[in-house]
Amino acid sequence: MEVRGRGPRGEAPWKKLSKEELENQYSPSRWVIRRGAEETLRMYSRIGEDATKNARATRRSLLHVPYGDGEGEKLDIYFPEEVSEASPFCLFFHGGFWQSGSKDTSAFMVNPLTARGVAVVIVAYDLAPKGTLDQMVDQVTRSIAFVQKQYPCNEGIYLCGHSAGAHLAAMMLLAKWTKHGVTPNLKGFFLVSGIYDLEPVVYTTQNAPLLMTLEGAQQNSPQLLLEAALMQPSDPACHVLVTVGQHDSPEFQRQSREFYQTLCRGGWNASFEEIRDADHFEIIWNLTQQDSMLTQMILRTILREH
Numbered sequence: 001m002e003v004r005g006r007g008p009r010g011e012a013p014w015k016k017l018s019k020e021e022l023e024n025q026y027s028p029s030r031w032v033i034r035r036g037a038e039e040t041l042r043m044y045s046r047i048g049e050d051a052t053k054n055a056r057a058t059r060r061s062l063l064h065v066p067y068g069d070g071e072g073e074k075l076d077i078y079f080p081e082e083v084s085e086a087s088p089f090c091l092f093f094h095g096g097f098w099q100s101g102s103k104d105t106s107a108f109m110v111n112p113l114t115a116r117g118v119a120v121v122i123v124a125y126d127l128a129p130k131g132t133l134d135q136m137v138d139q140v141t142r143s144i145a146f147v148q149k150q151y152p153c154n155e156g157i158y159l160c161g162h163s164a165g166a167h168l169a170a171m172m173l174l175a176k177w178t179k180h181g182v183t184p185n186l187k188g189f190f191l192v193s194g195i196y197d198l199e200p201v202v203y204t205t206q207n208a209p210l211l212m213t214l215e216g217a218q219q220n221s222p223q224l225l226l227e228a229a230l231m232q233p234s235d236p237a238c239h240v241l242v243t244v245g246q247h248d249s250p251e252f253q254r255q256s257r258e259f260y261q262t263l264c265r266g267g268w269n270a271s272f273e274e275i276r277d278a279d280h281f282e283i284i285w286n287l288t289q290q291d292s293m294l295t296q297m298i299l300r301t302i303l304r305e306h
């Protein structure tokens, strides 16, 4: 499929959509094909809860560790069998349009990754309306700095995010670390069904608790920030995997493709994968399975089995 990049003065394609169609495009559960929307959302919670129960029952963990003073600033660390401070660490940021979801139902990737020697950190952040986008981005930045300070010998820090969580992870491509007193050993990004240009979200009902202004949306859009920055990646070896489900909405697919293209133009070591036969939710359920394509891609990157 050909994707027209937006030229400097080009019209963004979503601006041609009616209000109803835009709402539809940014309602992931309306695009699922194997079950109804309600059932999908119920199943999403249940699979997340089961994965978390299972991870907590079978893995050594440190739960509800504060990474800041705020009440919501907590993370869970799950260790591989052979505990080593030098493990690679993969931090996961859950989705839910910055207004739903919890670290306590998001341990999807814990068992497959810890089984292969990777420590997994599931990070909580303050959801809207309590948290603003600016605050969430700051919290995510501090959670990463915290892990780097706690485990300075780590073999690499990898960030994985789903949906809104992929947005938060992608913002870290532009993070300024100096004020945090530490530069994390960032080695890779796994961005799953994310939103990188927040502007269209302003015109949907998803914005009711977010209260984003147009300016706020632009300031928190990695798509726009990367286009404007023309900055070189600080570590050219740092790999960015952009993935989207075959059954994600066309707007979600466009967002992922355009973000990938912008990364390539900026000189990032990026790759793009459409996950076949997966919708917005199934794509993350894949992470509970050791042998799924997405889990395997993540493990290959982290374990450098190219």
Ligand SMILES: Nc1ccccc1C(=O)C[C@H](N)C(=O)O
Pocket (backbone or CB within 6 Å): 026, 027, 028, 029, 030, 041, 044, 095, 096, 097, 100, 101, 163, 164, 280
């Ligand atoms: N992106 C997500 C990721 C995780 C959990 C929910 C969502 C949703 O988008 C829910 C939305 N209210 C929907 O009905 O599609």
